[in-house]
Amino acid sequence: MLKFVRNYGGIITIGVCIVLAYILLTDVLSVLPAILFPSISDVIKLVPEYIGTLFVGLKSSLYLLVTAYVLAVICGVALGALIGLKSGLRKNVTPYINAFSAVPVPLLTPYAINLFPTFKAASIFLIWLAAFWVIMGTTIGAVMSIDKRYLESAATLEIPKLEKLFRVVLPAASPAILVGCSIALTLSFMMLAVAEMFGASSGMAYFVQYYSDFARFDLVMLGFLFTATVLVSIMVLFDKIKHRILHWTLNN
Numbered sequence: 001m002l003k004f005v006r007n008y009g010g011i012i013t014i015g016v017c018i019v020l021a022y023i024l025l026t027d028v029l030s031v032l033p034a035i036l037f038p039s040i041s042d043v044i045k046l047v048p049e050y051i052g053t054l055f056v057g058l059k060s061s062l063y064l065l066v067t068a069y070v071l072a073v074i075c076g077v078a079l080g081a082l083i084g085l086k087s088g089l090r091k092n093v094t095p096y097i098n099a100f101s102a103v104p105v106p107l108l109t110p111y112a113i114n115l116f117p118t119f120k121a122a123s124i125f126l127i128w129l130a131a132f133w134v135i136m137g138t139t140i141g142a143v144m145s146i147d148k149r150y151l152e153s154a155a156t157l158e159i160p161k162l163e164k165l166f167r168v169v170l171p172a173a174s175p176a177i178l179v180g181c182s183i184a185l186t187l188s189f190m191m192l193a194v195a196e197m198f199g200a201s202s203g204m205a206y207f208v209q210y211y212s213d214f215a216r217f218d219l220v221m222l223g224f225l226f227t228a229t230v231l232v233s234i235m236v237l238f239d240k241i242k243h244r245i246l247h248w249t250l251n252n
Helices: 002-028 040-045 047-085 087-101 105-115 119-144 148-156 161-196 204-213 217-245
Strands: none
Touching: 002 040, 040 047, 040 217, 047 087, 047 119, 047 161, 047 204, 047 217, 087 119, 105 119, 105 161, 119 161, 148 161, 161 204, 161 217, 204 217
């Protein structure tokens, strides 16, 4: 019990303060307009009726998110490691990486919708692209910052290139790579929300968009809270996986 309080007491306290502040500003002082900021109690009453719809949307959203993110991790780490290790290749492609990664991904939404055969394919591409640039850029920087002594020791031991990649390069660069993956996961979630607002028929962001069109801001708030809960749960799971992978570092 003491360990739980020590680990999560601060988080719970801040959450309770946020809820109390919202109740104070809405139910007690009526500072915030009631139509846009409904009472927490009114939102909670909607849970039994709409929880099934929310979970159907969650299933649809997770399909897009997981598919795109896993592909982005594979492509980003593979290409980032290759470019980071090859100085000649890095010199030639870096200007193009900087140019293309500077284009905001949401601006490509009309092109994706028209070029891909289905909405799901277009959404997966947009989410993949948002995560890919971050992961690849972080991986390039992480590989470039590896201590030369690791690579020199691997060369002295005549370790094969593929084995060196998985046993020396990626483990040494993994702390920085995983930081990039964490940032990319948050960006993927944001891009998922954007993608679901264009032509989707299901999803967490679609739920929010659909009921906002009818000015049902109590259901919009319910969608916000459900989406935030899912995102926090995914990030907590990701952090646990990251800590397991980086068990050898000082902070773990």
